Amino acid sequence: MQLKTKSRLKFTIASLLIVIFAYILSNGLIIGDYQIKSLGSITKLGLDLKGGVYIEEEIKGENISKDTIDRTKELIELRVNALGVNESVVTVTQQNRIRIEIPGVYDAENALKQIGKTGKLTFRGPNNDIVITGEDIKDASVGVNQQTNQPVVQLKLNESGTKKFAEATAKYQGKVISIYMDEELVSAPVVKSVITTGEAIIEGSKDIEEAKRLAGIIKSGALPVELVPATVKTIGPSLGADAIPTSKKAAVIGITLVMLFMAIYYRIPGIIADLALAVYIMLTMLIFTTALKATLTLPGIAGLLLSVGMAVDANVLIFERIKEELKLGKSLRSAVDAGFNRALPSILDSNITTIIAGLVLMWLGAGQVKGFALTLVTGVVCSLFTAVTVTKFLLKNFVNSNWIENKKMYGA
Incomplete structure (x- = not known):
């Protein structure tokens, strides 16, 4: 040709x-x-185009670590998403404040309650029965599975949590134990073996950032800092x-x-x-x-x-x-x-x-x-x-x- x-x-x-x-x-x-x-x-529309609630939460306290602020931000994102809003924006400002924009939501009072509530972390069995809560967890950190080279969340339980988790993993071996923050599902790992030592790993994270996020949520079931509303505005559409x-x-x-x-x-x-x-x-x-x-x-x-x-x-x-x-x-x-x-x-x-x-x-x-x-x-x-x-x-x-x-x- x-x-x-x-x-x-x-x-x-x-x-x-x-x-x-x-x-x-x-x-x-x-x-x-x-x-x-x-x-x-x-196309997702922002607050200035769609209208909604604009909130700035001030973090109270001194010498607060970046890790604590990041975990607070992640928990707020979970709570904002529970309002059914996909276009929300949660960012940390340089003045130790967390700015929250929630397009399409006009009830500022309800949004504040959702964001600032204490929060409850639960591990639930297939029948939605509570296996352990945030009070049973001693620590959660990020590690790497040496066999698969994939990121995992390493879980450490206290004495009461160890006993409860051993019974639950024996009962639900081969099944899913889901992890919830309030009523929001954050992970659904499968039980592969009976865990009696009080130490477990949670697999399934796509990357190290997702594993860090999950570990941060598990580590602090409640908000790790006190938040005080500094600015609350409702913007019409x-x-x-x-x-x-x-x-x-x-x-x-x-x-x-x-x-x-x-x-x-x-x-x-x-x-x-x-x-x-x-x-x-x-x-x-x-x-x-x-x-x-x-x-x-x-x-x-x-x-x-x-x-x-x-x-x-x-x-x-x-x-x-x-x-x-x-x-x-x-x-x-x-x-x-x-x-x-x-x-x-x-x-x-x-x-x-x-x-x-x-x-x-x-x-x-x-x-x-x-x-x-x-x-x-x-x-x-x-x-x-x-x-x-x-x-x-x-x-x-x-x-x-x-x-x-x-x-x-x-x-x-």
């Missing part, structure tokens, strides 16, 4: 796939019992009701203007850049909603819209280089190759400096500043990828297809 035919086939298939994926991610797809949800339906349609409108207008500018000013390369921009938007939103499972806030939307404008910045650098090469009398293929190669150092410099600034904001910032920085960094990384791979693939195959050979249509 000739290079021209291969290039035409590659370009056509790639363009069709971009259009098809854009439609599916925008509208969703149902095939029989299988459903692909649209990006809009799986009216802001989100206005902000969401306005943001959608701004996104459509902004993206449309950027695409029109690229198509009019750079012609064929500009149209191809628009296809790459569609890939960029889809990739960014997929990473944001599925991989990072991030919550979208107003600053996050601002960061996303800003990154859309920056996404074409790399293409502008490349296309200007291509125009220069064409004016020097080079062929289309040579100009495209030279344009990408010579623009790459400048693209890397500009994007890396932006990423560094975004990472600093994520490290030192808090709350909405972090949301802005997260979307900005995600967008810049995705734009770098689409500019040096997607745009290059599409443009080179279009040039090789010989559909349009007039250099003026490429900016010359």
Whole structure:
């Protein structure tokens, strides 16, 4: 097969796939019992868009260890999740406070009771009978199974706990003894043998972080520190009701203007850049909603819209280089190759400096500043990828297809 035919086939298939994926991610797809949800339906909205309860809990006491603060945060997350909210945000601030944002919940008093209650840890048998409680546990730590090299939680029981656990493991050998914090299931290990020594291991953690989390919950069934509400606010959903349609409108207008500018000013390369921009938007939103499972806030939307404008910045650098090469009398293929190669150092410099600034904001910032920085960094990384791979693939195959050979249509 000739290079021209291969290039035409590659370009056509790639363009069709971009259009098809854009439609599916925008509208969703149902095939029989299988459903692909649209990006809009799986995007989690933050407190400023959805409304809800904003709480800052102050940790009382001095010289409190980071481990204790982390365990307190984990227990609060469990209690907030018990309210049935998936978009909640629990973060530790630098002032020894824990900030809690609970979108979609407007009863601040009930939320405070849920967060600050004493808490009860229980190990329960298959019939929901209580085997041991947090009072029977002496210690819980993280270790590694020497045979499987997998992280485990090492459990040490006191005298009463040892006796109870020996009876329970004998009774429920081969069955599950579930671990609950309040009424929230945190783990469901299977009893593999009778344990009479008062020392046991809990397997099944995916990684060391999950094992640390479980050990921290078991180690402190109750909140390990005293919390005092410092700030309690209820935010109505009216802001989100206005902000969401306005943001959608701004996104459509902004993206449309950027695409029109690229198509009019750079012609064929500009149209191809628009296809790459569609890939960029889809990739960014997929990473944001599925991989990072991030919550979208107003600053996050601002960061996303800003990154859309920056996404074409790399293409502008490349296309200007291509125009220069064409004016020097080079062929289309040579100009495209030279344009990408010579623009790459400048693209890397500009994007890396932006990423560094975004990472600093994520490290030192808090709350909405972090949301802005997260979307900005995600967008810049995705734009770098689409500019040096997607745009290059599409443009080179279009040039090789010989559909349009007039250099003026490429900016010359």
